[in-house]
Amino acid sequence: MTGSGERERGSLSLEAALLTPALVLVLVLGIVFGRIAHAGGFVDNAARDAARAASLERDATSARIAAAKVAGDDLSGQNLRCLTWSLAITTAGFSAALGAPASTTAVVTCTVRLSDIGMPGLPGTKTLRSQFTSPLDAYRQRPSQGLA
Numbered sequence: 769m770t771g772s773g774e775r776e777r778g779s780l781s782l783e784a785a786l787l788t789p790a791l792v793l794v795l796v797l798g799i800v801f802g803r804i805a806h807a808g809g810f811v812d813n814a815a816r817d818a819a820r821a822a823s824l825e826r827d828a829t830s831a832r833i834a835a836a837k838v839a840g841d842d843l844s845g846q847n848l849r850c851l852t853w854s855l856a857i858t859t860a861g862f863s864a865a866l867g868a869p870a871s872t873t874a875v876v877t878c879t880v881r882l883s884d885i886g887m888p889g890l891p892g893t894k895t896l897r898s899q900f901t902s903p904l905d906a907y908r909q910r911p912s913q914g915l916a
Contacts, residue, residue, distance in 0.1 A: 800886040804894060807848055807885040811878050811896040814842035818855060819874035819902035826908070828859035831872060839876050848885075850878040851893065861904045870904040 818839040822831035839855050854877045861870030877897045882890040 796887065800882075800890065803885050803887075804882075804896075807880060807894075808896050808898070810843065810846040810848045811876050812898040812900070813846075814839045814878075815874045815876040815898040815900040816902075817842050818857070818876060819872060819900040822857055822859070822872045822874060823902035823904050826862075828862045831859055831862065832857050835874055839874070843876075843878060848878065848880065850880055853878040864904070864906075866909065867906050869906055871901050872904060873899060873901040875899045 818835035821838040822835040825831040825834050835857050836855050839853075843850055843853060856875040856877075858873040861872050864870035875897065876899075877895060879893050879895045882892045882894055885894070
């Protein structure tokens with residue numbers, strides 16, 4: 769009669785052989801998702817900085833130019849290689865009456881390769897989008913209002 773120790777011999781090796789690939793896959797997926805979240809933070813920063821730069825300008829045209837420059841600089845400064853990127857700025861606040869609360873919103877969208885931000889060889893793309901609103905100084909004169 770054989771003991772229970774003989775029947776279980778080698779079972780630990782079998783369990784390790786079965787569980788190791790699953791654990792490695794979970795680890796790799798965690799790294800990929802972490803890197804995607806990190807890249808999303810770069811897009812968040814670009815949207816925040818673009819909205820802030822736009823809010824410091826006195827007119828809608830200057831706001832669009834300043835926001836585009838800042839967003840582009842932020843994305844390239846973080847080595848985030850966007851296949852395509854876009855910036856949308858709301859500038860209706862620049863025509864608000866003096867003393868009225870107003871704001872400008874920047875929406876930055878960046879499409880990146882998963883192989884660039886996740887892991888080399890990973891197929892597909894990911895579109896990262898972020899929006900940020902920055903208030904305009906309610907008592908700062910704007911060109912559309914002229915001198916009082």
